[in-house]
Amino acid sequence: MNGPSMNGSGMSTPVLRVEKLRKSFGDEIVLQDITFSVPEHTATVFIGASGSGKSTLLRCINLLEQVDDGTIKLDGEDISAADVNPDEVRKKLGMVFQAFNLFPHMTVLENIILAPTRVQGIREEEAIAEAFKLLERFGLRDKADQYPDRLSGGQQQRVAIIRSLARNPRLLLLDEITSALDPVLVNEVLSTVRDLKGEGMTMVLATHEMGFAKQVANEVCFLHQGKILEWGPPEVILENPKLSETREFIKRVHDAGRL
Amino acid sequence: MNGPSMNGSGMSTPVLRVEKLRKSFGDEIVLQDITFSVPEHTATVFIGASGSGKSTLLRCINLLEQVDDGTIKLDGEDISAADVNPDEVRKKLGMVFQAFNLFPHMTVLENIILAPTRVQGIREEEAIAEAFKLLERFGLRDKADQYPDRLSGGQQQRVAIIRSLARNPRLLLLDEITSALDPVLVNEVLSTVRDLKGEGMTMVLATHEMGFAKQVANEVCFLHQGKILEWGPPEVILENPKLSETREFIKRVHDAGRL
Amino acid sequence: SSSDEGGSASGDTTTCSPDSLQTVEAGVLTIATGEPAYYPWVIDDAPESGEGFEAAVAYAVAAQLGYDQSAVKWVRTTFDAAIAPGPKTFDFNLQQYSITDERKQVVDFSSPYYTSNQAIVSFKGSKIEGVTTLQGLKDAGAKLGAAVSTTSLDVIETNLGLKASVFNDNAAAVTALKNKQIDGLVVDLPTAFYLSAVEVPNGIIVGQIDGSDAGDQGFGLLLSKDNPITSCVSQAVDAIRDNGTLASITAQWLADSAGAPVLN
Amino acid sequence: MSDNRGRGTGDNSGSAPYDFGGAWQPSEIEVARRIARKKRNRKNALIAALSSLLVLGTLLVVLVTSPGWITLRDTFFKWAYGFEVLPKIILGFGTNATLTLIAGTSVALLGLLIALIRTSRSPALTPFRFLATIYVDVFRGIPMLLVILLVGFGIPALQLKGVTNNVLILGTIAVIITYSAYVAEVIRSGILTVHPSQRAAARSLGLSHIQTLRHVVLPQALKRVTPPLLNDLVALIKDTGLISILGVTDAIRAAQIQTAKSFNYTPYVMAALVFLAVTIPLTRMTDRMLRNSLERQNAQGQA
């Protein structure tokens, strides 16, 4: 079994290739036998119950957690190898955290321009101009000089998204970026993500938002107790899943009024 | 104008009565002319865009913020008066925060039993037994001895909900309790809240979840730029709103795939 | 006021002259004392004036070695700096250093320039007023104090067998005495005269402690270990003792020890 | 910019009086509430103030009417004498000030370095971490006096070529050695309080380890430990005087010399006043900065 996105053969190297990944915390095995690929210009969406390991998977890809086993390849290069410099890897990765993780001692603007000016070496004025464009787009122009603590939950999440977008990464990892947003903004973010995909961005997302999965995903993976139980195009997984676990999950999602 | 839930006259004293409430931070007016009532055994749901002031309103009711003007009455008693003891008031109020605010130095179990044992004076064994019942119900039994930081986002939110439920408050304030939950759990929480209502609990909720609003609310209030623009039964507000702002908001929510 | 002619007759001055002595600063005799220097050892904390017992002794020794008054330079040191290993900033140091064999392993001493008993200072109405014997002090359960880095401390513990309260300096000890936190203060006899007369209200000298000079060999000039000039300095002290200069300096600056009763 | 120009442009949209149709007037209820609140606060504050005044006043009266008050006053607070010796003490304070400036900077840098080593997690740094731990344990645990003696007297005793035996330099080094151990621990505690998720976020943005420390961890860490750092700075100002055992005269030593002469403690009091004249404004300033920055950052202030 080759896992998601490896059904076709002879394709060019995927941007991300995860193989037999395993991660445990103490006795608890959180991820097991995770194998999938993300070809260029596609989005892979992970769905699954709370605690199924979605955030942990994204953290592993970002090298924030050391895996117990398996390999992670970025553009064919094994980034889980022992001699890899995580800083170099992370320059190619963008990540938005489920808990935002904004820097409380910096204003919104400072949060956004930190990476562009320090990591990519963009001139400050340019970075600021770019930041204001994004702030404008997400309706936060007048919050530029506020500290994160003074923003509403949705506003904080939007700042976190802007912060990761400001870096033009090779692969974007998005962990439930819509969870604190109101539905209107979900739409806004959704279209932003769609735009990004249109521009050729490659993405891995974890979400509880089935609508989101349906509209953005090239492939949906259903994570259940640390394993990828089923995967395929969104139409199939979300509407016609094979396994009873997936069906059950999807059914309850529908019952909850989502999609 | 009497505001939501004051259309009928001669009713018995509502549990909560907010009148002409106003709150600003510095120059920014966050809430204005907020007037509404929550009769016993009912749920009032606030919807509105991010930053419209939902969390601030709940914080004001909980006396965590000092209002600039207006009155808040709990069971007819003016709790916004200068000589009120907030501790006494809060004993009657339960609150779940949008950002969970779990105590990081306590295990899940300790988080849950803190208030019952310290505030209500319940014996520890009893409180623990009660806590385990709730943990069981929310599928967190095996996380009882974990620290919050080790839980997934959804697990943390569930703990926060359990923590507030463990107190049997007179009025429950719930601030986007479902935002970090997966759809399956949204259902679970939804039914819990419905159960609570069935048991006679009075509630004020802020949510982005229209399905939630529809199923639980006796009355839905649409908050727009710090004002209650429109209110009424969920069928009306969610399906047949009068004002264009409300219509616009609801439409975009539908577009976002929610409800 | 120091004697200038007295010692120049001594035959040793040929080898012990400013030209041949390896002093810290060539041609200059650098003498150290404490800061502040106390009455009656130095008057008004101004050793340059030559007033006060130790100031006078210093100039007498200098003269004996062939340094005139202008070739004497005074520096101040702390107790710790005086006894520290390594190079010293002075040729000799005098601030009532008692000579002991133990100390001689670390520094050089000249032969002694003064020997005195230790004495107990107290105040009228204290519980040791009128005590006439050492046993009497013990019986009274006297609480005695002394300044650290003096041999008075030893005297309390060895000669009297009492536990001493140790203070940084005499100022602190006197304050404790005034507060009646201690019953008596042990110092060398000259200091005792001064303290009882000037600093302690209703001060008295209970008595000298008999034999308290036996443990040590009096006050000596302190020099760094194996200092080549030690013998010359010692000879100079011996010379001024032999020619009577020391006796006249003592008579001029120190009260007669006979004024205090001896406790046996 | 005049009032008129601003109108109608987006820039002005935050200005409350314009947006909400005329300046807002608090309702009667609110006015009454504010008055009641102010009244109660004032009343409580008054009670607190009076009770403190009463206690302090009683103490003062007991003090002044006690049989020994005159003696005490003459021993500790003989102002005429105090002002006489003040110049000498201020001169001595020059030593404290100079040493504090020099030692302070070095202590900050060395302490920071040690704290960073101790909070590092790379297994490769284990030996350094081990050494840093020993360093802190040892130099914090032994009396500074001994360090000063060892460095100030011991090093010259070695008679090494090319090594200074200037007591000021050696004494300063001794002070730096001891205080960097203290400061390292303070900074370390600050670093430990920054939640790991902050590092995770910074590293994910591509910031290197050093950049993460510089821009994310340390700014938060140092702000949190400002009060204990100030503690150490104030203690440093005073403790630089310990090198007076090497023969340097600082403010306290100057006072001690005077006291030893006069058997009067007023010089110490004058020295204390000189220290306070420097440390209190310093403390107040830092405190205000800290409070402002906390207030700007943290919402939910009043709970």
Added chain:
Amino acid sequence: MSDNRGRGTGDNSGSAPYDFGGAWQPSEIEVARRIARKKRNRKNALIAALSSLLVLGTLLVVLVTSPGWITLRDTFFKWAYGFEVLPKIILGFGTNATLTLIAGTSVALLGLLIALIRTSRSPALTPFRFLATIYVDVFRGIPMLLVILLVGFGIPALQLKGVTNNVLILGTIAVIITYSAYVAEVIRSGILTVHPSQRAAARSLGLSHIQTLRHVVLPQALKRVTPPLLNDLVALIKDTGLISILGVTDAIRAAQIQTAKSFNYTPYVMAALVFLAVTIPLTRMTDRMLRNSLERQNAQGQA
């Protein structure tokens, strides 16, 4: 409980080998990776260790071969003499230990009280806040020596009836006064780092102000400032000796007395060793507890 009994019950469901069909074996790739990682870490650690050893070794050689080494050794490290005086120093250390225990507890309580007053926000407490600020500023800023002199010599000088002139008691009070100012600031900084949302959550649960402090704020605050608190404890152990100016003999004074007799500094070194014998185990223990509790609490450890 035997193995068999556990099978099949819900209790056992967390045990990985059972759930996942046989014990898991790391793949070849993982094994290679672990070896490579270990190798690299070991190599780097070795380099670090060697370079530190080299530096320390060089220093040691320079020290031992220097012309003055014998003098220095005989002055500071004459072990035979050191052991001779050790009993006296240990006797003196009894004073430090006793005073630390007594003063330490009082300092903790008083420091906590002052920190709570200073971090309170109620307008009614303004006068107390003001007094607390003055207290900290003054007693932290003036040399402890003076406080000890004022209390230890000043109070007896007042000749008040019923007031002790026992130097031990008065000295302890002086130590408490000074150190509580320091400790108050440390605790305050800890309290300030607890995010206001934690208070908000606790108050919302119905906890009173005191309960919030006791169960939510202080446990977090104190843990965060453990290293600087330990700093102060270690400093306290040493500084209790300052009351020796009142005539009490502590470990350092005992050493000083011996040094004054023999003109040899080894007693100071012995005193330092006695201090270290107490402070290092204390520090190591606290550090381990702190690390454990942080590790248990914080996820995302390695970023």
